[in-house]
Amino acid sequence: MKEIAFFVGVLFQLSILSLTESSGFSIDLIHKDSPLSPFYNSSMTQSDIFINAAFESISRAESFSVNIDQNSDETITIPNKGSYLMAFFVGTVPRGSLAMADTGSDLTWIQCLPCTKCYTQRIPIFDPRKSDTYHLIPCGENSCKKLRRNSCGNIGECRYEVHYASNSSTQGTVAKDTISFKNSYNGRIIKYPNTIFGCGYNNIGVFRPTRAGVFGLGSSKLKFGIDTQTKRIGVVTTPMVSKYPSTFYYLSIENVNINGRMVRPYESPIGNIVIDSGTTTTFLKTSWYKKVEAVVLDAIGHQSVVVKYPIRPYRLCYKHGSITNFPNITLEFFGACIELKLNTLSTFITIYNLTCFAILPAEKISIIGNLMQVFFNIEYDLDK
Structure with missing residues (x-):
């Protein structure tokens, strides 16, 4: 089966267009400045939004350049500066999460309990102890070795560490669990068992309370459809x-x-x-x-x-x-x-x-x- 990631780039609209496929599914992406977004600010005009977005884009482009010049092994995307939000569910009894969808980030991760240090999050933080389908990834597996910064934990579990610009970072374990999405085409819940993601226990920096983490599409292989x-x-x-x-x-x-x-x-x-x-x-x-x-x-x-x-x-x-x-x-x-x-x-x-x-x-x-x-x-x- 082909592993293809779709997104629909529709900006500054009240509703997001759905990508309908004969096989596969689509997800509504919410622009952060849309009235559907938790970041919506009714006092901002479209001109204000364009100007702010341009300056944020300049900052993001500069961080891309630093990463390329220094041959850094760190992921440099600033998760606070993205444009689109994606809703999904994690676990046996699905708990809703809202993360930034980003083709410039590698790892998909969310905050997890018990936290060593977590930023304030408005929606409940995911507790893997309450999910029967949650499993740790051993540090010897290829999926662990492919991470830029990986290590072995006390019980042989794979641990990750990602550093962003603005001194933001996330640390935690690499695990797999059932990730679910609501198909915006027909309203059905689509489940993907054994999806690999990061469970972040130590997350510091400029992360916003309305986001549970980052939905990285830079190298993740999530099955959104099989048509081409x-x-x-x-x-x-x-x-x-x-x-x-x-x-x-x-x-x-x-x-x-x-x-x-x-x-x-x-x-x-x-x-x-x-x-x-x-x-x-x-x-x-x-x-x-x-x-x-x-x-x-x-x-x-x-x-x-x-x-x-x-x-x-x-x-x-x-x-x-x-x-x-x-x-x-x-x-x-x-x-x-x-x-x-x-x-x-x-x-x-x-x-x-x-x-x-x-x-x-x-x-x-x-x-x-x-x-x-x-x-x-x-x-x-x-x-x-």
């Missing part, structure tokens, strides 16, 4: 590239096509960009971004009014309503037969009285953020 997008018409496929650190999903963009003008990256296109669900903004390396920005500026033309002082951190903004012709932007992925046409609503955003180009420059890493993934179903085929 390649069977459908108009699908763009491209190989994922193996590259350090292996947590991230690397893709290869050969060209950014703006009204028929190709803008190539300076470096080799192979593995030149990360696709990430936890970063809102899309980033291109500075040299590549400058070429793209120049072509976008030229494509929009001089009849539209560019503002001299754009709203930070955005660089290219126009007076709202002054753009008469938005450029057609497509991405040409390595190995793809057709280009991926981007929606204008994900490449240009409205902030207060301005319309701004939604892509930003980054010094050391390019990232496809979740805003650019809006209006698409994204499939990760881990078998291939």
